[in-house]
Amino acid sequence: MSVLIAVEPVNGTINKGGFELATFARLTADQLGTEANALVLGNASNAGELGKYGIHTVHTLQHPNLEVFDSQVYSKVIAQAAKQLGANIVVVRHTANGKSILGRLAILMSADAVSGVNAAPQAGSVFTVSKSVYSGKAIAHYQLSSNTKVLSLMGNALQPQFLGQEVNPQAISLEVGNPKLQLVSRETETGHVPLPEAEKVVSAGRGMKGPENWGIVEELAAALGATTACSRPVADTGWRPHHEHVGQTGVAIRPNLYIAIGISGAIQHLAGVNNSKTIVVINKDPEAPFFKAADYGVVGDLFEVVPRLTEAVKKFKNA
Amino acid sequence: MKILVCISKTPDTTSKISFVNNGKEFNSEGIQYIMNPYDEWYALVRAVELKEKNGGSVTVINVGDVSSEIVIRKALAIGADDAIRVDVSPESSLQVAKEIAAHASGYDLVLTGKETIDYNGAEVGAMLAELLDLPYVSFAFKLEKEGDNWLVSREVEGGTETLKVGGPIVLSAAKGMAEQRIPNMQGIMMAKKKPLNVVASIGAEKGSVVASHEMPPAKSGVKMIAPDDMDTLVKLLHEEAKVI
Numbered sequence: 001m002s003v004l005i006a007v008e009p010v011n012g013t014i015n016k017g018g019f020e021l022a023t024f025a026r027l028t029a030d031q032l033g034t035e036a037n038a039l040v041l042g043n044a045s046n047a048g049e050l051g052k053y054g055i056h057t058v059h060t061l062q063h064p065n066l067e068v069f070d071s072q073v074y075s076k077v078i079a080q081a082a083k084q085l086g087a088n089i090v091v092v093r094h095t096a097n098g099k100s101i102l103g104r105l106a107i108l109m110s111a112d113a114v115s116g117v118n119a120a121p122q123a124g125s126v127f128t129v130s131k132s133v134y135s136g137k138a139i140a141h142y143q144l145s146s147n148t149k150v151l152s153l154m155g156n157a158l159q160p161q162f163l164g165q166e167v168n169p170q171a172i173s174l175e176v177g178n179p180k181l182q183l184v185s186r187e188t189e190t191g192h193v194p195l196p197e198a199e200k201v202v203s204a205g206r207g208m209k210g211p212e213n214w215g216i217v218e219e220l221a222a223a224l225g226a227t228t229a230c231s232r233p234v235a236d237t238g239w240r241p242h243h244e245h246v247g248q249t250g251v252a253i254r255p256n257l258y259i260a261i262g263i264s265g266a267i268q269h270l271a272g273v274n275n276s277k278t279i280v281v282i283n284k285d286p287e288a289p290f291f292k293a294a295d296y297g298v299v300g301d302l303f304e305v306v307p308r309l310t311e312a313v314k315k316f317k318n319a
Numbered sequence: 320m321k322i323l324v325c326i327s328k329t330p331d332t333t334s335k336i337s338f339v340n341n342g343k344e345f346n347s348e349g350i351q352y353i354m355n356p357y358d359e360w361y362a363l364v365r366a367v368e369l370k371e372k373n374g375g376s377v378t379v380i381n382v383g384d385v386s387s388e389i390v391i392r393k394a395l396a397i398g399a400d401d402a403i404r405v406d407v408s409p410e411s412s413l414q415v416a417k418e419i420a421a422h423a424s425g426y427d428l429v430l431t432g433k434e435t436i437d438y439n440g441a442e443v444g445a446m447l448a449e450l451l452d453l454p455y456v457s458f459a460f461k462l463e464k465e466g467d468n469w470l471v472s473r474e475v476e477g478g479t480e481t482l483k484v485g486g487p488i489v490l491s492a493a494k495g496m497a498e499q500r501i502p503n504m505q506g507i508m509m510a511k512k513k514p515l516n517v518v519a520s521i522g523a524e525k526g527s528v529v530a531s532h533e534m535p536p537a538k539s540g541v542k543m544i545a546p547d548d549m550d551t552l553v554k555l556l557h558e559e560a561k562v563i
Contacts, residue, residue: 096473113527115442138533140529189479257560
């Protein structure tokens, strides 16, 4: 038995999420006294770096049928690799693609499945994993009794750790089926980190009074190297695009730093963001419920406070 | 065109969540239940729109006890034609997927919401697709019929993509797929007469179930910073919180 991670490179490279997966697998394998290996699906210039984060052997697979993501094809390949390599625990990332693989693997491998795991497992007498549930309002613990397990790891749940050396990837030979999905077009968003992976997020709400005022939010985000987000009413009124909506019915995030500007902190909003490590709330209303969930609070006019904060960040970065 | 929409019952988004029996059981006291928003706003409404445009029928299926019937009637009021309720209180996504799979053959399209707002698993759709041996597209925000094919746009890491696929397929619906519909009086009256078939559980296995719950650690208390002293905030974020 061993632990296997399935990694999909994004635009030809393995990103931080892939290294988080490597570290998670290694921490799991260490507890079980086994090794962690990786299957890289597609071309990645930095596949060998997975070794630095704890992977023993990096297996790479390149095939034209993997160019379009078809969960049916990917899942069969991963299940095949697990069998060939004797892996009984398979871990994927909790991304849109990872989620569509996880459920299939659970069936294909007759495995116990838990999605969105948020910390390294406790692999004592009972294998226990935890995840955030009720959109961040609670934590659930699962005890997995089946020998075969499939897990998806929540982004930014743990930091990649240096646990080994860079390795030479080895090509693996696996049967790759024909995809039923046909790619028509792909649009890549560049220039910012997607919200679920962002380490810093600057988010704003109705207190901004209108979409024309968003410049100060974007300037603060740029100074911090943060991704921008918004509350639901802001997305619903079309001030900001839907994909920026964080909260219970939007994207659930867990950055290291979440700055909420002019957001009162309704329970549905808090549900999607309260896993953030540090929360800063800027609001003119001292009674805003968000202050109760915050680490740092500023009561004041956001149109004055936010530019001042941007200046302070720039001053700090240049110092 | 025959469409099946999987719907789930979840606590209302404003619910305060707590547990009883040493964290083993959800405390349902004072909880209002709703149809899972992703199932209702996106999967169901898009199914009804496709039926209105192309003809056919929309069936909703729920795995749950009799308390689910209130959300099933709402789905019928929004525009589904008939409903199936599998009479068992579900404990895991595997169980739900297997119970639904037993009734999901013969549809051109099977829709779920992108995840439920209680366990946030996003597992049922993929499990169902594997059990039915069908293609699966997750997190779709656009779905159109084009001749014999489906044209689907979905969210992926770092962007979006549009795919073409022949039917039948399983698909999970995300924001953008449709707009919420409030059932009108006529819909509500008609819903009472639409068929709601209660079927027995097949006794599907559960796989992994929750052993216990706990509440996230509470914040130690907010530190207030004067609005004219942002240098101090930056210093605290650097030295104390260590996030910049």
